[in-house]
Amino acid sequence: MSERELMKGNEAIAEAAIRGGCRFFFGYPITPQNEIPEYMSARLPEVGGVFIQAESEVSAINMVYGAAGVGARAMTSSSSPGISLKQEGISYIAGAELPCVIVNMVRCGPGLGGIQPSQGDYFQSVKGGGHGDYRMLVYGPSTVQEAVELAYSAFDKAEQYRLPVMILGDGMLGQIMEPVSLPEMKDISKLPRKEWAADGSHIGADRKIINSLYIEPDILEAMNIKLNNVYIDMSKNEVMCEEYLCDDAEIIITAYGTVGRIAKSSVQMLRKEGIKAGLIRPITLYPFPTQVYAKHVARAELKNILCVELSIAGQMIEDVRLSVDGKKPVSYFGRGGGNVMSAEDIVKVIKEGR
Amino acid sequence: MINEKIIVAGFGGQGVLSLGQFIAYSAIHEGKEVTWLPAYGPEMRGGTANCSVVVSDETVASPIISIPDTLIAMNKPSLYKFVDRVKPGGVIIVNSSLITDKVERTDVKVLYVDAGALAIAAGNAKTANIVVLGAYIKATGVITKESAIAAIEKKFSDKPKVIPANIKAFELGYNIE
Numbered sequence: 001m002s003e004r005e006l007m008k009g010n011e012a013i014a015e016a017a018i019r020g021g022c023r024f025f026f027g028y029p030i031t032p033q034n035e036i037p038e039y040m041s042a043r044l045p046e047v048g049g050v051f052i053q054a055e056s057e058v059s060a061i062n063m064v065y066g067a068a069g070v071g072a073r074a075m076t077s078s079s080s081p082g083i084s085l086k087q088e089g090i091s092y093i094a095g096a097e098l099p100c101v102i103v104n105m106v107r108c109g110p111g112l113g114g115i116q117p118s119q120g121d122y123f124q125s126v127k128g129g130g131h132g133d134y135r136m137l138v139y140g141p142s143t144v145q146e147a148v149e150l151a152y153s154a155f156d157k158a159e160q161y162r163l164p165v166m167i168l169g170d171g172m173l174g175q176i177m178e179p180v181s182l183p184e185m186k187d188i189s190k191l192p193r194k195e196w197a198a199d200g201s202h203i204g205a206d207r208k209i210i211n212s213l214y215i216e217p218d219i220l221e222a223m224n225i226k227l228n229n230v231y232i233d234m235s236k237n238e239v240m241c242e243e244y245l246c247d248d249a250e251i252i253i254t255a256y257g258t259v260g261r262i263a264k265s266s267v268q269m270l271r272k273e274g275i276k277a278g279l280i281r282p283i284t285l286y287p288f289p290t291q292v293y294a295k296h297v298a299r300a301e302l303k304n305i306l307c308v309e310l311s312i313a314g315q316m317i318e319d320v321r322l323s324v325d326g327k328k329p330v331s332y333f334g335r336g337g338g339n340v341m342s343a344e345d346i347v348k349v350i351k352e353g354r
Numbered sequence: 355m356i357n358e359k360i361i362v363a364g365f366g367g368q369g370v371l372s373l374g375q376f377i378a379y380s381a382i383h384e385g386k387e388v389t390w391l392p393a394y395g396p397e398m399r400g401g402t403a404n405c406s407v408v409v410s411d412e413t414v415a416s417p418i419i420s421i422p423d424t425l426i427a428m429n430k431p432s433l434y435k436f437v438d439r440v441k442p443g444g445v446i447i448v449n450s451s452l453i454t455d456k457v458e459r460t461d462v463k464v465l466y467v468d469a470g471a472l473a474i475a476a477g478n479a480k481t482a483n484i485v486v487l488g489a490y491i492k493a494t495g496v497i498t499k500e501s502a503i504a505a506i507e508k509k510f511s512d513k514p515k516v517i518p519a520n521i522k523a524f525e526l527g528y529n530i531e
Contacts, residue, residue, distance in 0.1 A: 006378055006390070032394060115395065176417055177375065177390040179382050258417075265416035342420035 004179040009144045009169065010035035012180050013103060014043065016151040017075055021188040022101065023049035024074040026063035028056055028082060031115040032171035033105035036077040047185075057082040061089030061102075068098040069210035071197030073155045073188065077103035079171070080121050081112055083129070090164055091130030095212030097196070097227070099158030101151070102136075103167045105174040108338045116338020117171035119257060122315035125168050126286040133224050135231045137165045137238060138285040140256040144178040146283070152183050157238065159194070161230050168285060170310065172258040172340065234287055241289035242281040243296075245271065249278030250301055251350055254293075254320055255308040256282045258340075263308055265343035270350065276301075277350065285316070293323035305330045308346055312336040355411050356386065358496045359419045361436055363404035364428025364449070369483030372509075373426065374405035376487050379505035380497045381409045389417035402431065409496055424494060426486055427453065428469075445493050447486060465493050465530070472526040478516065481523035488527025499528060 007015070014036045025044055027037040037053065044051045054060035060076050067074035078086060083104045093100055104125065108118040121129075125138045137157055141147035151167060158165040198208040214220035242260070245267055246252060255263040260281035270277035280296070282289050296302055305328055307317040314332045321330050333349045335341045360377060364370040374390050381388040392405045406419040424445040427433035430453045433446075440446055442461040451470030467489045469482040476485070484506065491502050503521060510517050 004382060006375070006382055006388075171394065172391065172417070175392055175394050177378060178414075179388060261414075262416040262418055268415065340418055342418045343416040344420050 004181050006177050007144060007180050008035055008175065008177050009147055010105065010174040011039045012144050012148050012182075013151045013167065013169075014039040015182060016148040017101060017154065018043055018047060018049070019183055019185045020152040021073040021155045021186050021191070022075045023047065023188065024064075024067040024072050025049070025051050026054050026060040026067070026074065026076050027078065028054050028060050030079045030082045032107060032117075032174045033077050033079045033103065035174065036103060036105075057085035058089065061086035061093075064100050064102075065089055065093050065096070065098065068093060068100045069096070069197070070199045071194040073099075075101040075103070077105070079105045079107045079115075080109050080118070081107075083121065083124070087124075087130035089130075090136070091128075091132050091134060092212050093164050094130070094134035094136065094227075095132060096210050097162040098164075098210065099155065099162055100164050101154045101158055101167070102164055103151075103169065106168065106170040108336065114338045115171065117258065117310060117340055118336065118338065119170060119259065119310040119315065120336070121168065122285065122309070122311070125166055126288070126319070134163075134227060135234075135286055136163060137161065137234060137287075138168055139166070139240075140168050140260075140283060140285045141173065142242075142257055142260040142281060142283075144173070144176060145180050147173060148180050148182060150283075161234050162196075163230065168257065170258055176258075231287075238284055239287050239289050239291070240283035241292045242279070242283060243292060244279040244281065246278035246280060246296055248276055248301065249296070250276040250303050252278045252280055252296060252302060252305045253308060253346065253350075254280040254282075254305055254316075256285060256316060259308055259310055262341065262343050263346055266346035266350070269343060269347050275350070282316070288319045288323065290319075290323040293320065294325070297324050297327040302328055304328065306346075306350060307332050308341065309334045310336065310340065356409060356496055357411070358409045358424065358494065359422045360407040360409070360424045360426065360490075361404060361419055361422040361439075362407065362426040362428070363402070363432030363436060365399075366401045366403040367399035368403070368428045369480070370403045370428055371405050373483040373487055374407045376484070376502065376505050376509065377407050377409065377490070377497065379509060380491075380501040383501040383504050383508075384498060386410065386497075387412060387414050389414045391417040404432065424490065426490060428483070428486070429453065430455065433457070447489055447493065449482070449486065451482070463493070465489055467527060467530060469527070473523055476519050476523035476526055478519035478523070481520050484520045484523040485527035488524040489530055490527075492528045492530070
């Protein structure tokens, strides 16, 4: 780890991805993630990589599809409306079992919405925003340092499971500056050869075909089962969750990403007043840390779970409710439109017993 | 334990965001934790700009500030937008080059800084934000003078010619009675 330096979330994620082996970036501008392509455009050529500003988001994700197909470590980033445009390509990448990394610095919607922070893309990210039976590994980092660590290992995970990894941030995470320690540059020449890659090295031997079309039902069903087994395997091994002061908590706040850190301040404020509050902060949004909730709802002293999101109707709350399985009441507090709740706002909601 | 919440606000082009960054760089220099969060938008020169900076001895959880300990107001709209939110006992630094009004609150410490005039005295009108940085460091003591000067030297290491005027601006702000 290097000496701590002050970095913007977007730039730190870009540098961490490069140190994690990213050598191809294809993107199209949109606020609030523009510092990622800007940084990549300057930095990738320094490490022998390639940056292309595509003519559209659709084009960018299909460039990722192509580069991933030959075994390269390829990445794209965008924000909500741009990620919607990429969904077809993401589904194809998932169907072709290709690894890649996608960053979504979420802004408000629906539609063009606004450019301020939001968490309205949770469903799109964890339930499959594109068509078909597929999942991604989805991370919801809370701090710039955490985003750096996740971006650094994202390509390893994507290649291990051969699927897209999404880093789901928001405008706040993209724009905030914090001290970070950056990890060492990985030597990608030492990575194992990808036997499935259509990199031209198999000419004359067995052909490598990158494809997601399976016309025969039995063959496609077998493919769906194979993919599902990957998701089951990933769910067993990759769940990450922060539990903060939960062991004796009577009230548990649950929130992810930047809201998770705001809620942490709320827990600290409530504890100072003698209120036994705790925080469950999922770091992987898919696979979801269901067992963590199940563990805590089994405790008699836990009275209530409050889910807090930057969404008016709430999205993650549905996974929270599935995990809680009716064993404790789950209430909700959300802000939207780009307005962000303060730690004090959450404290007030809890004190008013909502 | 230090847990200082600062809002820096003004017009785009006044160096509001970079003033916040200088505070953040200074905090890192002395091993403190810090977050710098800009209010981002279709910002431009002459529009409004502000940033929230939290300096702490411990890891900063929420970067969102609802009750600032310190407000640095570089223009009049910013003063009126945030003045009522400052914590009682907190500090308000007013850029009196542009703000002729006086703060009516009596439960806060108010410092009037003629940042524009002092910047010109330092030899570079663009250093008004650094004048205010000096005044801020002196008024709150959250960060040492040495750290702030180190941050200025580091930030301008690729343009060493501007360092002397910035250090002079800092000193002029720091030495306001």
